[in-house]
Amino acid sequence: MPVLASHRKPRTKVRTTTPAVGFTTAALASVTLLSTQSATAAPAEPKPAIEDVQKKVDELYRQAGSATQQYNRAKAASTAQRTKVDTLLSDVAKRTEKINEARRELGAFAAEQYRTGGIAPTATFFLADDPQAYFDQSRLMSRSTERQQKAVDDFRTQQAAASKKRAEAVQSLESLTETQTTLRSSKQKVQNKLTEARSLLAKLTAEEKARLAELERRKEAEAKEKAEKLARRQAAEAKEREEREAAEKKAREEAAKESGGDSGSGSGSGTGTGTSPGSGTGTGTGTGADGSYAAKAEKVLAFARAQIGKPYVWGASGPASYDCSGLTQAAWREAGVTLPRTTWDQVKVGTRVATSDLQPGDLVFFYDDISHVGIYKGDGMMIHAPKPGANVREESIYYMPIYGSVRPA
Secondary structure (H helix, E strand, O other), rough: OOOOOOOOHHHHHOOOOHHHHHHHHHHHHHHHHHHHHHHOOOOOOOOHHHHHHHHHHHHHHHHHHHHHHHHHHOOOOOHHHHHHHHHHHHHHHHHHHHHHHHHHHHHHHHHHHHHHOOOHHHHHHHHOOOOOHHHHHHHHHHHHHHHHHHHHHHHHHHHHHHHHHHHHHHHHHHHHHHHHHHHHHHHHHHHHHHHHHHHHHHOOHHHHHHHHHHHHHHHHHHHHHHHHHHEEEEEEEEHHHHHHHHHHHHHHHHHHHHHHHHHHHHHHHHHHHHHHHHHHHHHHHHHHHHHHHHHHHHHHHHHHHHHOOOOEEOOOOOOOEEEEEHHHHHHOOOOOOOOOHHHHHHEEEEEEEOHHHHOOOOEEEEEEOOOOOEEEEEEEEEEOOOEEEEEOOEEEEHOEEEEEEEEEO
């Protein structure tokens, strides 16, 4: 029996969706991996408190102030070194000209000797027509030889001096190069600190800036309160001193009357002693030096007040802008007193005074590194060039930690 062919339609193979399953699996795995990474990643660093930002910014400004003093010192040294180098080079040029003059004189002697030739003294004597003429000529030649020897000595002296000055000039140029390197380094350090401070402030929100301003106001109020306490204490001490001096004066006058005895002596005491001790001892002699200092301080403070409102610029010493030591230097110059350029050198000038004994015109220095200075105006207040972004202003001396104070003159 023949085999009948199957009439069933052959079944078509259906393609599996394995690739799609594989893609989905990979996607799920990626999501899982990302989720795991997100879960295990370190949390974002918390934003610093505004109080910490304030401390950091203040510290950066202090460091910038210290770097500014380094810059000022290097700049002053560079200027002095440049002047010294220019003087030495000018001296070398003058000495070189003297060497050339001595060289020309020696050349003239050499040319003269070449023209006349060298003859032995004995031969010259026998060849001479007149022996006396020979001796006269011999004396002239002796004096000529002395002049030649002097010319040689002068040449050697000038050559040695010029060589010494040239060596000094080279050494000074090397020092100048080192100083200028320090100058550039200090300048870069200042700029870096200020950039970092500005960057911190730029990241603050409006609300944070408002809080920072409030902290500054609170700090200023506390400093002002301390200044007022100092002013009250100084006023009380001054009053007590005046009362004591008045009592001493009265006691002296009464003692003079009792010991006087006659009217002549009494008149002498009344006119001579009564007037002279009253103004001479009590004011003139007792505060003569202080009176002179007060006159200078008045000029200093008048100048400083006129600068209020001008901007702080690091490295500036006027007249349009100032840094702290630039202002104090310029102010005391008005009183005829020359101060060094930096706070580190200004603190060494004059007499050290306690904070409680401050008088108008005294210089008050701040921070352990002595990187800031202001001019005391009385009542616990000072005039100073504070920091970048601020203007010359009056402020309590307690706004910053006090290092010490000096009376410059």
